[in-house]
Amino acid sequence: MYSDWHTWLGFVASAWMLVSFIPYIRSIVAGTTRPSAVLWFGWAFFFAIATAAQASKGLDWSLAIPLLSTINTTIIACVALRMGRLVWTRADRISIALGVFALVLWAITSEPLTAIIFSIAADLFVTLPTLVKTYDDPSSEPALLWVIYVIAIVAQIIATRHYTIYNLLFPLYTVLGSVVITALALRGRFIRREQTFRARE
Numbered sequence: 191m192y193s194d195w196h197t198w199l200g201f202v203a204s205a206w207m208l209v210s211f212i213p214y215i216r217s218i219v220a221g222t223t224r225p226s227a228v229l230w231f232g233w234a235f236f237f238a239i240a241t242a243a244q245a246s247k248g249l250d251w252s253l254a255i256p257l258l259s260t261i262n263t264t265i266i267a268c269v270a271l272r273m274g275r276l277v278w279t280r281a282d283r284i285s286i287a288l289g290v291f292a293l294v295l296w297a298i299t300s301e302p303l304t305a306i307i308f309s310i311a312a313d314l315f316v317t318l319p320t321l322v323k324t325y326d327d328p329s330s331e332p333a334l335l336w337v338i339y340v341i342a343i344v345a346q347i348i349a350t351r352h353y354t355i356y357n358l359l360f361p362l363y364t365v366l367g368s369v370v371i372t373a374l375a376l377r378g379r380f381i382r383r384e385q386t387f388r389a390r391e
Contacts, residue, residue: 204258206338207259208258208262214266217332225266226270232289236309236313237260240305240360244302248354252346252357288311292309293305310360313363337372337376
């Protein structure tokens, strides 16, 4: 029974993660969300590095976090590219360079933790502008999507059987970053409600 609940929770969380981005993809097609294809391909690249590095130290349910995130971000990047959202910034170039550097160091040192750390650094570099954008314009990010994503990630971590730095570092970083974006996006809803309430007074 102990292994069963891990398996069931892992499967449910995986399915949750896969469908969580469907509303986001629909919003891209509808034109209400305008992500950069380069940014999302970059995220897919960093998630792929983390997936490979984590998998090299063993398979566990926490691996589903970077793996499924790789799939979701690649799909979003392709949709954004098809919609003509191609923006190449200096931050993108630096972050991709960090990702390549992570692979080189991994090859030299044979230590996957190095690749995980540098993929986190690269991901953080391109995520910071998103944090700033969401702070300035909370409505630019769908709060519900991020709430669902955070719940799925936490469930995957709980489903993990063996807790090591290799299979927890990137997932915990992902939770932290997603929680911050969620809080900033939800902040916009509270601001709008407060403005609506004051307008009725």
